[in-house]
Amino acid sequence: MTRDSQIAEEAAAWIDRLNQPAFDAAAGPDFDAWMAAAPRHREVFADLQALWHSEVLVEALGQAESTPIAAVAPSVPVARSRRPRRTAPLLAAAACAMLLAIVLILPILSTTIYRTGAGKSRSVELADGSRVDMSGDTEVRVQILPWKRNAELVRGEAYFDVRHERARTFRVASGTTTVRVLGTAFNVDRQSATRTAVAVYRGAVEVGVAGEADIVLRKGDGARVVDGHLTSQPRIAVSAPDWKSGWFEASDIPLGVLIGKVQRYSARPILVQDAALQTLPISGRFHVSDTDRVLQAVQSAYHVDVAYGPKAIAIRPVRDVEDR
C-alpha cells in the first residue's frame, strides 16, 4: 500500500510537470522511462490524469472553494493583502512584504491602455517589440514586466504579432478566455462579454477557458469560446485577419455579434432590441466596414426591418408578414 501511494505521488508529480506551460524537453525521456518501467505506473498515471482533467474534480473544487473555511477571493492583484497562513520568522515576513509591495506596484505602473474609436484602427508597437493592430472601438491593456507579458482585450478585436521570447510568455485575456502565446501571430475577437474568437496566422497558441483544459491552436486553426464553452473552428487559410480589409466571415453567428462588428465601424448606434433577433443565426461574408451594405444584405436575406432614424439605426422584426 505504501508502495502504491509512492507511485501515486510520483505520478502526481509528473502530471504537475506535464501541465506546466512549457514542458521541459529534457524531462521527456525520463517520463517515458518512468511510464515504461512498470504497468502500475501507467495505470496510476492514467487514472490520476483522468481525475485531474475530470469535470467532477472541477465541480468538487468549486464547491470546496465556496465553503467558508476555504473561502478565498480569486486573486486580483490590487486587492491582494492576504498573508501566508504559515507563521514565518519576522525578518522573512518583512522581506516578503517588500517583495509583495514591488510585485503589487509594478503592474499598476506598467499597464498601458490603448483605445480606438468606432471606425478607427491603430497599430502600436509594444515595449518588447511585439505589434498589436487594433480594429475600431477596441481597448487593449498591456502590461510588459521583466518576468511576463500580459494583455487584456477589454473589447473589440486585435491582431497580435508577438516577438518570440523563451523565458517570458505572452498571455492575452479576453473575458474568461486566455490565449497563451508560444511566439506567433494571431487574432483575438471579443464578440461580446462572454464570447471570444481566436484565429492563428503563424506559429501556435494555447487557448484556455477559466479552469478548463487548454487546447493548442496551430497556424490556420481557429477556436470560439461562447459562455465558457470552447469549440474548434475550421478557418480558411488567409494571410491576415478579415477585419483588416473590413470583411467578416460569419458562419452561424448571432445577429447581435455581426451588428457588434458593424458597430465598430459606424458612428451611428445600431439597435437590435428584439431578443430573438439578437440570437438569429447569420451566415455569409460581410463587408462590415460598409454599414449600409451589411444592413441591406441582412434585411433582404433574413427578412428583418431596418429603420434609419436621425440618431440611430434600429433593426426590428418585420411587423406584418405579408403573404407571398
Add this chain to the structure above:
Amino acid sequence: MPATLHQIETPTGTPPEDWRTIGATLNRYVRARTSRTDVVEDVVQETLSRLVQQSRVQHLVSVYALGFRIAANLLIDHHRRDSRYAAEPAVEPASQAPLPDRVLVGRQEVAILKEALAAMPPLRRDVLVRRRLQGQSCAAIARDLGLSPKAVEKHITRGLADLHKAMPGNAAAREDAR
C-alpha cells in the same frame, strides 16, 4: 480514417508491443473520462495514428506526454461536437453540462472528492483550487500564498495523491464494468 494497431509501422524504433502498451494506457485514461465505448475506441485509435505520424516526421520528446495531450484534445473535440449536435434541434445554445451518462456516477464522485478535499489541510486545498479551478501558474500561487515553488509542487502532488486514494473503487470498479 484512423489506423488500427496492425497497420501501425514503426519507423523510429518503437517496437509494436510498445504501441500496444501505449494504446492500453491511453485506453485506460479515455475510459475513465467517458463511458461511451465508441468514443473510447475512436479517440485511442486516432491518438495512436497521430502519434505514429508525428514520430515519422520528428523525434518525439515524449511519446506518452504527447499521447495524453492529443487524447485530451480529442476528447474535448468529441465533447463539443456531441453537445453541439445535441443542441441543434432546439435553438438554445450548446449546453455546458457533462454527458448524461456521466451525471449519476459524477454525483457520487463529487461527494467523495468533496469529502477528501474537506479532510485536507486548508492550504493544500487552496493550492489545488488555484491550480485546477482558477488556472493559476505554480509561480503565481507561490507568490500569492508566500510559499516556495517547491512547496506548491509538493501540495499539488500530495493533494492529487490524496484525491486518488479517496477513490478506492475507482480503478477496480471500472475494470469490472468491462
